[in-house]
Amino acid sequence: MGAIGGEELMKWEKMEGVSGREEKILVLVRLRPLSEKEFASNEVADWECINDTTILYRNTLREGSTFPNAYTFGEEILLEIFTLFTARPCPCLHLAYDVIYRVFRGDYTTRQVYDEGAKAIALSVVSGINSSIFAYGQTSSGKTYTMVGITEYTVSDIFDYVQRHEERAFVLKFSAIEIYNEAIRDLLSTDNTPLRLLDDPERGTIVEKVTEETLRDWSHLKELLSMCEAQRQIGETLLNERSSRSHQIIRLTVESSAREFLGKDNSTALAASVNFIDLAGSERASQALSTGARLKEGCHINRSLLTLGTVIRKLSKGRHGHINYRDSKLTRILQPCLGGNARTAIICTLSPARSHVEQTRNTLLFACCAKEVTTKAQVNVVLSDKALVKHLQKELARLESELRSPVPASSTCDYAALLRKKDLQIEKMEKEIKEVTKQRDLAESRIQDLLRMIGNEENSRQASFSDHKMQAGDMWDDDCSVSESSVADHNYQNEGVKRFNNPHYYDGDSRSNPEEHALSDDTSSPLSIGKKFVRSHFTQSQKEIAVGTAEDPDDYCKEVRCIEMEESSKNKNSASRALRTDANEGQLALNVSGDGDLTSQPMMLTPVRGDRDAMAAGTMSSGSLKLTRSWSCRANLMTENAEQMESTPPNGFERDFPGRPEGLQRKFPLLTYGANTTSLSRNDSESSIGSASMDELRAHSTEASGEVEITSIHSFVAGLKDMAKLDREKQLVDGQVQETGLMVDKFGKDVKDVGVDPMLPGLETPPEWPLEFERQQRMILELWQTCNVSLVHRTYFFLLFKGDPMDSIYMGVELRRLSFLKETFSHGNQTVENGRTLTLASRGSMKSLRRERETLSKLMQKRFAEEERKRLFQRWGIALTSKRRRAQLVGQLWSKTNDMNHVIESAAIVAKLIRFVEQGRALKEMFGLSFTPPRSTRRSYSWKNSRASFV
Numbered sequence: 001m002g003a004i005g006g007e008e009l010m011k012w013e014k015m016e017g018v019s020g021r022e023e024k025i026l027v028l029v030r031l032r033p034l035s036e037k038e039f040a041s042n043e044v045a046d047w048e049c050i051n052d053t054t055i056l057y058r059n060t061l062r063e064g065s066t067f068p069n070a071y072t073f074g075e076e077i078l079l080e081i082f083t084l085f086t087a088r089p090c091p092c093l094h095l096a097y098d099v100i101y102r103v104f105r106g107d108y109t110t111r112q113v114y115d116e117g118a119k120a121i122a123l124s125v126v127s128g129i130n131s132s133i134f135a136y137g138q139t140s141s142g143k144t145y146t147m148v149g150i151t152e153y154t155v156s157d158i159f160d161y162v163q164r165h166e167e168r169a170f171v172l173k174f175s176a177i178e179i180y181n182e183a184i185r186d187l188l189s190t191d192n193t194p195l196r197l198l199d200d201p202e203r204g205t206i207v208e209k210v211t212e213e214t215l216r217d218w219s220h221l222k223e224l225l226s227m228c229e230a231q232r233q234i235g236e237t238l239l240n241e242r243s244s245r246s247h248q249i250i251r252l253t254v255e256s257s258a259r260e261f262l263g264k265d266n267s268t269a270l271a272a273s274v275n276f277i278d279l280a281g282s283e284r285a286s287q288a289l290s291t292g293a294r295l296k297e298g299c300h301i302n303r304s305l306l307t308l309g310t311v312i313r314k315l316s317k318g319r320h321g322h323i324n325y326r327d328s329k330l331t332r333i334l335q336p337c338l339g340g341n342a343r344t345a346i347i348c349t350l351s352p353a354r355s356h357v358e359q360t361r362n363t364l365l366f367a368c369c370a371k372e373v374t375t376k377a378q379v380n381v382v383l384s385d386k387a388l389v390k391h392l393q394k395e396l397a398r399l400e401s402e403l404r405s406p407v408p409a410s411s412t413c414d415y416a417a418l419l420r421k422k423d424l425q426i427e428k429m430e431k432e433i434k435e436v437t438k439q440r441d442l443a444e445s446r447i448q449d450l451l452r453m454i455g456n457e458e459n460s461r462q463a464s465f466s467d468h469k470m471q472a473g474d475m476w477d478d479d480c481s482v483s484e485s486s487v488a489d490h491n492y493q494n495e496g497v498k499r500f501n502n503p504h505y506y507d508g509d510s511r512s513n514p515e516e517h518a519l520s521d522d523t524s525s526p527l528s529i530g531k532k533f534v535r536s537h538f539t540q541s542q543k544e545i546a547v548g549t550a551e552d553p554d555d556y557c558k559e560v561r562c563i564e565m566e567e568s569s570k571n572k573n574s575a576s577r578a579l580r581t582d583a584n585e586g587q588l589a590l591n592v593s594g595d596g597d598l599t600s601q602p603m604m605l606t607p608v609r610g611d612r613d614a615m616a617a618g619t620m621s622s623g624s625l626k627l628t629r630s631w632s633c634r635a636n637l638m639t640e641n642a643e644q645m646e647s648t649p650p651n652g653f654e655r656d657f658p659g660r661p662e663g664l665q666r667k668f669p670l671l672t673y674g675a676n677t678t679s680l681s682r683n684d685s686e687s688s689i690g691s692a693s694m695d696e697l698r699a700h701s702t703e704a705s706g707e708v709e710i711t712s713i714h715s716f717v718a719g720l721k722d723m724a725k726l727d728r729e730k731q732l733v734d735g736q737v738q739e740t741g742l743m744v745d746k747f748g749k750d751v752k753d754v755g756v757d758p759m760l761p762g763l764e765t766p767p768e769w770p771l772e773f774e775r776q777q778r779m780i781l782e783l784w785q786t787c788n789v790s791l792v793h794r795t796y797f798f799l800l801f802k803g804d805p806m807d808s809i810y811m812g813v814e815l816r817r818l819s820f821l822k823e824t825f826s827h828g829n830q831t832v833e834n835g836r837t838l839t840l841a842s843r844g845s846m847k848s849l850r851r852e853r854e855t856l857s858k859l860m861q862k863r864f865a866e867e868e869r870k871r872l873f874q875r876w877g878i879a880l881t882s883k884r885r886r887a888q889l890v891g892q893l894w895s896k897t898n899d900m901n902h903v904i905e906s907a908a909i910v911a912k913l914i915r916f917v918e919q920g921r922a923l924k925e926m927f928g929l930s931f932t933p934p935r936s937t938r939r940s941y942s943w944k945n946s947r948a949s950f951v
């Protein structure tokens with residue numbers, strides 16, 4: 001097993017014998033001997049195993065029964081089940097082909113049951129394949145007796161395996177739960193509080209906060225097993241003195257990676273779990289003579305076993321229609337073992353006693369159905385980002401070179417076949433790339449939602465912003481973009497692990513100390529880093545829930561899944577992609593077709609860092625995959641509407657500029673975005689700006705159709721860039737700047753095209769920039785107010801420019817144009833626009849601002865829930881009884897230029913109203929832009945505090 005990164009992965013992929021292929025559940029039947037108690041009550045043993053595959057019912061008194069009397073398991077021929085005397089075939093059992101089943105007599109030991117049956121399945125776990133061993137049968141038939149042995153033999157063999165494979169570092173984690181009366185309890189904890197089930201989009205159904213212990217050695221295992229035994233619900237019934245009253249699931253997770261590559265970028269790990277499931281036994285109340293608590297337990301047990309039986313029966317007929325996994329906690333948790341990514345063995349235990357014949361038949365019927373159920377186990381490989389990228393690149397390069405190599409003319413057929421094969425392989429590669437992207441998107445989406453939960457919680461608890469330094473971009477509640485790239489990338493890059501095919505049934509709240517790990521010299525779990533992030537966020541959100549939110553995490557997780565499914569389906573570009581690789585650059589390039597605007601533009605699959613500073617500094621980490629569109633495409637799109645003019649100069653970029661030289665009388669574009677607005681439908685559900693749709697970014701004016709208009713971020717950025725470009729031209733003419741070498745602005749365009757702030761020549765960022773930025777920001781805030789600049793413009797600008805060194809370009813331009821405006825107007829000068837005279841107080845600009853406020857006021861009704869609005873009104877000192885409350889609030893926005901808290905909060909409110917985040921996300925998805933604020937360059941802005949209660 002000790003191989004390396006990509007090669008190792010390929011080797012595992014080739015393990016087709018066990019991986020990714022459907023295989024039937026292995027069903028074993030174990031008949032126990034009559035118990036002493038049964039002997040004492042003169043019970044007769046009616047069942048007999050006549051060979052290793054057939055069990056026979058020998059009760060001649062039942063002659064003529066319509067039930068089958070012989071049950072054969074495991075012959076590689078079509079089985080014909082017949083009653084002993086009537087030789088009547090049993091149709092329900094006709095399909096038992098090609099499977100290896102065993103029937104174990106009463107004198108067989110558990111060791112034999114393990115060695116000859118369960119072992120092969122259970123030990124798959126060390127190869128990264130999930131496995132499960134069940135014991136199913138009526139009460140007192142020997143399930144616990146069997147599973148105790150199976151569990152110990154398996155773990156013992158795993159220990160042995162670990163010892164024999166010193167080249168790999170192993171980590172074994174142990175956890176145990178029981179489902180008692182439909183409540184889940186942690187068997188390693190004395191806390192009886194029921195645990196909750198969560199539907200995790202990545203890992204499937206998980207048990208919240210379950211304890212996970214890193215297994216040290218044999219005595220530790222025994223200790224944990226006795227703890228489980230002591231904690232498990234046991235009760236005395238007539239049929240069993242120590243009857244298990246709950247379903248027990250013991251889970252051992254095995255993670256391993258080659259020591260040679262531990263901690264390296266190209267490391268890979270295997271991670272899988274083996275589940276030992278000791279079900280509670282079905283029982284007849286009449287037989288068990290149970291009353292009271294026992295009766296209640298029996299009802300729960302029977303009900304959940306009935307659901308299990310139904311699920312198995314449906315699965316045995318093929319996976320058609322709805323499978324009712326969700327009808328019981330047991331089937332929810334066991335879903336992956338029943339038809340999912342796991343190898344499964346079910347040991348059906350039987351009592352030979354005549355009095356239990358019906359139950360025994362039911363168990364055999366269950367066994368017959370179960371052996372038709374197929375699962376599809378896969379090797380669960382966890383790759384570091386780098387290993388994954390390398391592997392994909394290598395594979396692509398290989399495919400390309402194969403395609404390029406000349407094919408002899410004589411073998412046209414071979415060539416066609418080869419092409420088909422290669423096409424398939426390319427398709428596979430594309431799927432993998434999509435999968436990687438999807439995983440990133442899922443992580444981002446989940447993090448956003450988690451932060452939203454946290455944000456909501458904080459909003460309700462915090463009364464004020466305590467740190468005005470935080471930028472509003474960090475603080476909106478339900479769309480918290482701060483997480484979008486920085487946090488998610490942190491997950492994928494710094495922590496550097498990706499998961500594949502690795503559903504975990506429950507989430508370990510690990511108490512394990514890695515240093516205690518006696519099985520590995522290397523104390524770090526191959527997976528611990530990857531899990532840590534997600535877990536810590538879940539834990540945090542859970543804590544938040546515990547503090548007081550009424551939100552149900554079940555619903556929450558469902559919601560996440562919905563969002564993600566919706567988003568991923570929306571975001572999937574159906575365009576076909578031809579892949580090419582640039583091995584030198586370490587980049588994958590995709591030509592996207594099918595989108596009219598983007599057809600000829602290369603889309604680069606490049607390693608990027610979520611950190612904007614790193615991007616600005618040009619330091620690209622190879623830590624994660626991220627689709628970014630090359631700027632050549634972006635530039636076209638950005639500038640296509642850049643020159644649209646409007647008549648409200650103060651709200652946008654004014655059209656003239658001081659000292660414009662002859663020959664450069666081109667007007668500055670305005671940011672009024674007439675024909676290039678984002679349409680915000682009155683029906684919120686219609687305006688899903690979050691998807692990367694060109695149409696949405698280019699939505700036309702819809703005022704006529706009763707919809708409101710808001711400047712799109714697309715228009716804003718386009719106008720901004722054009723403005724900067726003209727500013728640059730002007731400065732060049734004025735001789736204020738000299739042509740410099742290549743420099744890239746924050747939107748990725750060469751500086752020659754966009755202009756350089758004279759304060760920031762060349763690529764150097766002065767060390768005093770943070771201070772300078774704040775000074776300029778204050779001035780701009782003042783000037784916006786003085787010049788009646790659009791609130792939407794202020795919001796976009798404020799949220800986009802937060803102190804990044806590259807912001808200096810735009811800060812400078814904005815400052816110059818506003819200063820010019822103010823100066824012009826304050827000297828009583830006027831600027832003439834389309835025959836209209838504009839002044840600072842001109843009706844044009846005021847009217848425009850008023851209209852904008854009206855629009856925003858209307859949007860308040862839509863974007864904020866009633867409760868949120870109430871909180872806002874109170875916070876902004878507006879009486880809940882006063883009229884036109886929304887207008888009053890919007891009227892106050894951006895009015896206190898000296899109060900940074902006020903500014904931040906204003907920006908956050910407007911951002912929510914205009915759906916800044918969704919627009920940003922759409923733009924980002926198209927162009928690879930990041931609108932998240934830098935995390936570390938600015939002086940400690942406490943974003944958490946600032947996320948406070950604006951809703």
Ligand SMILES: Nc1ncnc2c1ncn2[C@@H]1O[C@H](COP(=O)(O)OP(=O)(O)OP(=O)(O)O)[C@@H](O)[C@H]1O
Nearest residue numbers: 032138139140141142143144145240243244280281
């Ligand atoms: N194969 C076997 N050989 C000898 N004794 C057995 C065997 N299987 C079970 N027994 C004995 O039968 C009794 C009942 O077994 P066990 O408790 O394992 O049943 P169970 O199916 O788990 O019952 P429940 O569902 O009520 O918990 C125990 O005393 C056990 O020792």
